[in-house]
Amino acid sequence: MTKELINRIKYRYKEYYITKSKAKTHANAMKMASNWSHEYPTGTSRAYIADQIVECWKRQENTND
DSSP states (O other): OOHHHHHHHHHHHHHHTTTOOHHHHHHHHHHHHHHHGGGSOTTOOHHHHHHHHHHHHHHHHHHTO
């Protein structure tokens, strides 16, 4: 992940992750994955990218405790 993508994930953390249901969180991560798929090797699935984004949000949540 590039620094720019990591910064965008952090920026969207509150809006797309905090107080959202699991389904809504995944839908929001899929939106971001669509926008940032160019940062990954050709052929990388959007679901994989979305999972990576959700994992970043989870790690951020754990560091904010």
